[in-house]
Amino acid sequence: MSSPFVIAVPSKGRLQENSEAFFARAGMKLVKPRGAREYRGAIAGLDNIEVAYLSAADITSQLASGAVHLGITGEDLVREMIPDADKRVVLIDGVGFGYANVVVAVPQAWIDVRGMADLDDVATAFRARNDRKMRVATKYVNLTRGFFAAHGIVDYRIVESLGATEGAPAAGSAELIVDITTTGATLAANGLKVMEDGIILRSQANLVASRQASWGPQERETARVIFDRIAAQARAGEYREVRTRLPNSDASIVNDVKRFGVLTPFGGPSSSGMFTLHAPTDQVHALASFLREKGADGVSVGRLDYVFSRDNPLYAKLEAGL
Numbered sequence: 001m002s003s004p005f006v007i008a009v010p011s012k013g014r015l016q017e018n019s020e021a022f023f024a025r026a027g028m029k030l031v032k033p034r035g036a037r038e039y040r041g042a043i044a045g046l047d048n049i050e051v052a053y054l055s056a057a058d059i060t061s062q063l064a065s066g067a068v069h070l071g072i073t074g075e076d077l078v079r080e081m082i083p084d085a086d087k088r089v090v091l092i093d094g095v096g097f098g099y100a101n102v103v104v105a106v107p108q109a110w111i112d113v114r115g116m117a118d119l120d121d122v123a124t125a126f127r128a129r130n131d132r133k134m135r136v137a138t139k140y141v142n143l144t145r146g147f148f149a150a151h152g153i154v155d156y157r158i159v160e161s162l163g164a165t166e167g168a169p170a171a172g173s174a175e176l177i178v179d180i181t182t183t184g185a186t187l188a189a190n191g192l193k194v195m196e197d198g199i200i201l202r203s204q205a206n207l208v209a210s211r212q213a214s215w216g217p218q219e220r221e222t223a224r225v226i227f228d229r230i231a232a233q234a235r236a237g238e239y240r241e242v243r244t245r246l247p248n249s250d251a252s253i254v255n256d257v258k259r260f261g262v263l264t265p266f267g268g269p270s271s272s273g274m275f276t277l278h279a280p281t282d283q284v285h286a287l288a289s290f291l292r293e294k295g296a297d298g299v300s301v302g303r304l305d306y307v308f309s310r311d312n313p314l315y316a317k318l319e320a321g322l
Contacts, residue, residue, distance in 0.1 A: 002048065002218055003214070004048050004049060004050040005048060005049045005050070005069050005218075005219055005222040005223075006049075006050045006051075006052055006067070006068040006069050006070075006213075007043075007049065007050070007051050007052070007068065007069065007070045007071065007226075008051075008052045008053075008054050008058075008059040008062055008063070008068040008070070008071035008072070008073075009023075009030070009051060009052070009053060009054075009059075009071070009072050010053070010054070010055070010056055010059070010072065010073075011039060011053035011054055011055060012055075014097075015056065015072075015097075015098060015205065016053070018095075018097040018098070018205070019072045019095075019205075022072070022095050022096070022097075023043070025233050026229040026230045026232070026233040027229050027233070027306070028043045028044075028045075028046065028226070028229060029043065029044040029045075030042075030043060030044075030051050031043070031044050038053075039052070039053045039054075040052060040053070041053065046222075046225070046226075048218075048222070049222065052068060054071075056073045056074060056077055057077060057081065059071040059072070059073040059077075060073050060077040060078055060081045060082065061081065062210075063078075063082075063088075063089050063208055063209075063210040063212075064081070064082045064088050064089065064210070064212065065210075065212060066210050066211075066212025066213040066214070067210075067213070068210060068213065069209065069210060069213045069214075069215075069219060069222075069223065070092075070207065070208065070209050070210075070223070070226070071207075071208050071210075072095060072205055072206070072207055072208070073205065073206065073208060074098055074100070074203050074204070074205055074206070075091065075094075075201065075203040075204065075205075075206050076100065076102050076140070076143070076180060076201055076203035078091065078206070078208060079142075079143055079201060079203075080139075080140050080141070080142050080143050081142075083142075087211070088210070088211055088212055089208050089209060089210055089211060090208065090209040090211060090317065090318055090321030090322070091206050091207075091208055092206070092207040092208065092209055092227070092314050092317055092318060093206065093207050093230075093314055093317075094204045094205070094206055094207075095204070095205050095206060095207055096204070096205075097204065097205050098203075098204050098205030099182060099203070099204045100180045100181060100182045100203050100204070101180065101181055101182075101199050101200075101201065101202050101203065102140055102143055102178065102179070102180050102199070102200040102201040102203060103178070103179065103180075103181055103187075103194045103195070103198050103199050103200060104116070104119070104147070104176065104177075104178050104194070104195045104198035104200065105166075105176060105177050105178075105179065105181075105187050105192040105193060105194050105195070105198070106119065106169075106175075106176040106192065106193060106195065107169055107175075107176070107191055107192060107193075108188075108191050108192060108193045109191070110122070113195075114195070114196050115195055115196045115197045115198070116151040116153065116195055116197050116198060117151070119151075119153060119176075119195065120151065120152060120153045120155075122134070123153055123154075123155035123156050124155050126155070126175070127155045133155050133156050133157045134155060134156045134157075134175045134176070135156070135157055135158075135159045135173070135174040135175050135176075136148075136156050136157070136158050136159065136174060136175070136176055136177065136178060137158075137159045137160075137161045137165050137168035137169075137173060137174035137176075137177045137178075138158060138159075138160070138161055138165060138177060138178035138179065139160070139161050139165060139179070140178050140179075140180075140200070141158055141160060143178070143200050143201060144158060144178045144200070145158070147178075147200045159173060159174050161174075161177070161179075165177050165178075165179040166179060166186055166187055166190040166192060167190060169190075169191070169192065170190060170191065176192075177192065178200065180203070181194070207230075207314075209223070209318050209321065209322075211321060211322060215322050220318075220319075223315060223318055224312060224315045227312055227314035227315040227318065228308065228312050228315070229306070230314060231309070231312055231313060231314050231315075232306040232307055232308045232309070233305070233306055235306075235307040235308075235309065236303075236304040236305055236306050236307045238280060238281060239263065239278045239279060239280060239281065239304055239307055240278070240279055240281055240284050240301050240302065240303060240304065241276065241277070241278055241301070241302045241303075241304055242262075242276070242277045242278070242279050242284065242287060242288065242291075242299060242300070242301055243274070243275065243276050243277075243299070243300045243301075243302075244274075244275050244291050244296040244298065244299040244300070245273045245274050245275065245296060245297070245298075246273045246275055246291065246294055246295055246296050247273040247295065248273070248295055253275070253294065256290075256294075257277060257287065257290070257291075260279055260280070260283040260286060260287040260290070261279065261280045261283050262277045262278060262279045262280075262283075262287070263277070263278040263279075263307075275291075278304070278307065284301055287299075288301070
């Protein structure tokens with residue numbers, strides 16, 4: 001038997017729950033045949049796929065080395081931990097959770113410091129006044145260096161944070177920080193504010209493929225099947241199924257409804273006048289009004305579970321990146 005296709009997902013907490021829900025919505029239930037405490041699992045109904053439960057940081061390093069084929073991890077970790085990330089992994093798509101921003105934050109008392117240009121001036125003056133460089137506490141060393149360099153800031157030194165980064169300025173171990181935040185509430189509670197142009201990265205959890213993993217015909221086919229289901233579920237959320245009966249309709253109605261962005265009409269109009277369409281959610285009300293103007297007594301609208309298409313944009317992105 002060939003080596004398994006390995007998918008890495010977070011091993012605990014909300015990230016694990018959201019990852020399992022993400023795959024379940026696409027019809028792929030993650031299971032642990034040997035018990036809930038096991039760190040290896042599978043996908044029900046799909047053969048030769050192994051699910052590895054790892055920390056987010058371990059997922060990122062395993063993707064970088066090619067030990068796993070796919071993983072769910074934050075873009076912030078990918079950009080921070082993997083040098084030349086785009087040469088070693090392919091960010092396939094955001095998965096709709098794990099949102100957070102990597103930001104530059106300074107004390108609120110620095111009332112005249114609003115942007116990175118102001119910070120450059122402060123850094124220069126700080127060094128002249130104190131005969132040392134301004135300290136930046138962070139876990140995001142590489143992202144910080146790249147962002148500060150892009151803004152021409154050189155008078156600083158990084159203090160790697162091992163604990164609660166937001167507390168570093170109050171504790172006197174740093175003058176400012178680079179950290180991750182969702183709402184900014186924790187930063188504000190610690191007397192900090194985000195620079196107006198200080199968002200380094202808008203991150204979320206991503207479905208990531210390793211360019212270093214083995215990608216033979218079997219692995220590519222497995223990825224195609226997985227991405228086909230994920231894309232079909234995502235596409236279904238963008239459309240609604242619209243059904244109606246138009247007793248006096250003719251074939252011209254097919255062209256009339258295309259202006260509402262419908263997918264190719266399904267089986268309509270039939271000899272009985274029954275009509276089924278898949279319409280973009282933001283066009284449903286306008287389409288329903290149009291159909292009633294054309295003689296429909298009623299229009300029913302329902303949600304779709306999956307909409308499969310010949311196109312597979314997620315797999316196409318993988319192929320382009322390999």
